[in-house]
Amino acid sequence: MTDEVVGGPERPASVDWATSSFAARFRTAPDSPVALVSFVRTGDPLADGEPDPQPLADGPPDPQPLVELTTIGHGRFPGGYRHVDTTIGARLRYVCHDTEPHPGGSPTDVTGDGDPAAAVDGTDLWFRIVQEDATTGLRTVSVFRARDGVAAFQTWTVVSATAGRHVLDAVSSFTTGAFSVDSGADVDDMTLLHADNDWAAESRWRTDPLREIGLARIDRDAQHHPPRSRAVVQNRGSWSTGEALPIGVLSTPGYALVWQVEHDGPWLYELGETRRHAYLLCSGPTDQEHQWTAVVTPDAPVTSVPVSVGIARSVDDAFGVLTAQRRARRVLRPVDQDLPLVFNDYMNTLMGDPTTAKLLPLIDAAADTGADVFCIDAGWYAEGHWWDTVGEWEPAASRFPGGLELVLDHIRARGMQPGLWLEPEVIGIHSPLASTLPDDAFVQHHGVRVAEHGRHLLDLRSPAAREHLDAVADRLFGTLGVTFCKMDCNTMTGPFPGMLEHQRALLAWLDGVQARFPRLLVENCASGAMRADAAMLSRLHLQSTSDQQDPVLSATIAAAAPAAMLPEQAGNWAYPAPSMSPDLFALSLVNGVLGRMYLSGHLNEMSAEQRAVVDAAVAAHREVLGIVGSAVPVWPLGLPAWEDPWVSLGLAVPGGDLYLTVWSLPGGPASVSIPLPARTGQPVSVTPLFPTDLGSWEVSWEPSVGVLHVGDGGTTPTARVFRVRTEGADTER
Structure with missing residues (x-):
């Protein structure tokens, strides 16, 4: 990108960027920071077939700046807990913009999130806008990319320095108040659809008026300042979705703005009010919430986490837009298109206690039912109690008298692909590797190894940690020929220095493993769906939707799953048991039909009648697999609340x-x-x-x-x- 102003020497008052599905207007006045003042749908027919013009708006006289950032020494005015009203953000001024593809470099040069989809792609439409703060010499590049036919874009911010050393403690990936004008609605009329997420209680969606979740109504004219209250949704630790989903829909009748923060670590989004309107801010980690800082120098820019933002006319339409955006941004390899039916031996079945004697009849029953993959879940590496001794990932001889290879060969002989559960990022506190790997291989805080739930977490910035994981991958996916991996992560750490770089290193390691083993399919799991973020889902095959063992409680989780992920990635457990009543038996299978059925249960102990019901469910699911990759999820009764009947x-x-x-x-x-x-x-x-x-x-x-x-x-x-x-x-x- 050059510093030449597009359109000639005169600085434009605004610039527009349009695709076949949306148009965006950025105000670029010389006396104020750049602001996204309008973002509207285009090309959508109305009921009578006529096009809906939806003209771009010019926005208010004092719009919300596009970029907000703080450094040590340059905070906010007025002060408060919000991440807007930043002094640097207010001083940023337009330099130039362009619509050229990124000029080469690795994918990490583009997003900083190790995203292979971020490499220059001829199908991507690019827009970038540069600003600079004359006081600090800090420069920001707001990068946008989109696909024709999708009413959404992905965006992030790159912060660089022309001189000096700056300690960055917060930077937005995206900020706007355009929805206030485009929707024609006041804060009093706006609602936020969002979801709490927890172990065995995932995807608990709810709709809240903004006035009821933190945005207090005050007399702004009397106070002579904007309100300082905010509504915040965030996640604080290494489980990116351990507290909430990084997705929101802001809606009023006939209008919906939808977004998702696309990072496998801490993030937040906040909503608040300006003097006249409202704003949305999305970001990755911050110092205030996540103890994150980064140093910016002329040789070391900092890149924020990506965010996708879409425009729609209803909540269902919003998730249709988000579904299209997820498909556009996903790295879809040829092997991912096979959509195999996976049988996993864990849930309500072997529960982490596999042996050759237990597995062989299950393998035969799964093959007879038509499974394509048989995954041996947790415990295959354990001679006894294993929770805090894991890390070497060698088969337990006592469990497999003839060797694990005998079991894997039997899976292949029955026409299925072999899979193994793996929790690669952890080392048990009593594992031999806890003393043989160097200290820098482990996540540390204040010079002390972090220990949670009986485990240490490997720091993927460390060459020693990556070397260990590469050796494990080469042995399991190379020597043993395993072609399906259930990748789990049951250990959550709080904030630690370098977490952002560690999370990006994890993504880069996953990209490398899949490049070395192109036939490998990886399921994303973290105690169910505690890391079900778009950064992981953009590159992995399947997402576990829960660890919930009750099929009745699983129903709501399965129903809501496609709001958080693509339906073709939603791995919903179907675990019928011989002891269940016929209705409950069928319900446990129904949970898996729409999406990706993740089959379990003691098939080998079922009656002929029960096996016939399982076969019928698999046949129904096979029909759904034929359309799931192009289908759009809808919720005719609305997204389910946790205890809806x-x-x-x-x-x-x-x-x-x-x-x-x-x-x-x-x-x-x-x-x-x-x-x-x-x-x-x-x-x-x-x-x-x-x-x-x-x-x-x-x-x-x-x-x-x-x-x-x-x-x-x-x-x-x-x-x-x-x-x-x-x-x-x-x-x-």
Whole structure:
């Protein structure tokens, strides 16, 4: 990028950037920092087929700056806990902009997050805008990239110095107040859709008015200052989604702004008010929340974490945009397109106690059911108690008298690929490696190794740590020929110096392993979904959605999962047990049909009738696998709350069928009306996909209002998967 001002020597008052799906306007006035003042959809037809113009707005006279950053010695004015009102952010001034691809360099030069998708790609549309602070000599580059046809962009900030040494303690990846003008709504009318996330209680979505989650209404004119309250959603430790999901939807009727922070470590987003409007700020770690600082010098720029931001007209539309953006930014290798059905021996089955004698009959039963992969879960390396002794990842001889190779060969002989559970980033505090690896191989805080849950965490910035992990990978994926890895991480650390660089080194290590072993599929797991972030999901094959062992509680998690990840990556446990009632047995399988069924359970101990039900569920799932990579998730009853009695998830095939799962859970009425407005006035057939027998369920379609009426026949908990088809429509795919 050159410093030449695009458009000639006169500094433009604003610059626009447009794709086929959105348009953005940046104010570039000479006496104020650059601001994104308008971000609107383009090219969308209205109900009558006419295009919706949605013109760009010029914004308020004092818009929210695009970049906010603080250094030691240059903070905020007025002061407070918010990450806006920064003195450097207010002093930044437009230098230039361009729309050229990044001029070479490695992928980490582009995003700093080790993202292979960040390399220059001819399908990407780029926009970059440069600002500088004359007082400190700090320069920022706001980088945007998008794909035609997707109403979203990915963005991040690069901070560099023309002179001196600057200790950066916060930098935004994205900040705007454009939604205040574009939506035409006041803060009083805005709501935030967001999700708490916890072990075995993932994806607990809720909608809150901004006034009820921290934005207090004050008399701004009387105070002569903007309010200083804020609404913050954040994660503080090495589990990137251990507290909350890094996703939000800000909505008013007819308008929705959606975003996700794309980092495998700490992050935050905050919402607040300016003197006249409101703002959204997204960032990675900060000093205030996460004890993070970074030194910026002329030779050492700092790059923020990426954020994706999309524009939509409703909450469902927002997740459709986010789904398209996730697909556009995912590194999809040829092997990822196979979508194998995985059987895993852990959940409610062997529970970390595999042996040759236990595995062989399970392998045979999984093969008979049609599984493509058999994954041996935790415990294969353990002679006894293993939690705090892990790290060497050598097979336990006592568990496999003929060697682990015998079991792996049996998996292959039955036509399946072998998989192993692995927790590569940890070393047990009583592992021999805790004393043989050098100190710099471990995460340290104040010169002391961090120990959590009986483990030390490897610091992936260390050559010794990476050498150890590479040796493990070469042995398991090379010598043993394992082609599926369930990569777990059950240890969460708090903040430590260098966490951002460590997390980026982890991503780079994963990229290297998959480059060396191109047929390897990696499942992302961290005590379920405690690290289900877009940085990991952009490069890994499958995401564990939970460690929840109760199929009834798993239903809500499975239903909400595609809001946090692609449906083709949502690994939902399906663990039927021989002792279950027929309805619960079927429900446990229903949980896995829409998305990626992650099968478990004692198949070898089931009756012929029960095995037939499992086979029917697998057949239904195979049909869904044919469309899951192009389908868009929808929630006709809204995203489920944690204890909703009726829950529904749909996968809509563009121009085709709707695959709809409906769960009836304890505590609710015997029937529900499910709105399907896109099919109003049309003849619709509703066919049970699984179980294929409606049983006590009753289903009727009311075309005049576009509502599907469903009753459970008085039985609960119970669930069904339906195929909804508009009669006479062309359903070829």
